[in-house]
Amino acid sequence: VWIFGEDPDNAPGWIQQQIENLFPQLCGSTAQFSNQLAGPFCIAVGSPENNRLIKESRAQDLINLDDLGPEDFLLKCVILNQVNTLVIAGRNDRAAVYGVFELFEQLGCTFLISRDVVPETNPSITVPVLNIVRQTRCSWRGIFFGGFCFATNSMMSLHDYEAMFDQMVKMKMNRIMFFHFENEPFIDYTFRGERKLVG
16 A cells, blocks of 8 residues: 555655556556555655655654655665554655655566566565665766757657656656757758758
8 A cells, every 4th residue: 555645645646646557567467546545555755744644654763764865765664553564755755756656666667768668567576675765976967958850859749758757757868958959840841842841
């Protein structure tokens, strides 16, 4: 059971969609969301400001966020109110979202800029006992995106850009350097009376 906060519908729409997509591929069942601890195992996601379970975990000294930077996160299995709980926490929502994809990586997923690589569905998959802290001193993690009139990104649609940005988040990237060619979209061009059809 995934818990993002007091309101079960409070999970940011995008990350909830990603979980709903990846979870069945991994284990063959539908992801469940709640606003409270339920069942034998829960996953609490967020920060102390937006998830009371993260706040309780911190107050009970089950987790320590004091040394985390703005994009650092932790994954830690704890017993919270007598329920086995995986805490995925950061000091803000972005860090917590990075932590969600770290969990999927721990379960065998690989995220590429072009696609997700998900292992074969395993109904018996289990979350290992985790105690992971991820920190980075690299504040710029991303890609350089140049528009040098080549038939590559010049031809990308809005859907292609959206897919690329989605994959960047999964890969914990936070920057894009966009170099835009001064004449792109290219100036009008014809050859032997035929107007250009691409570019």
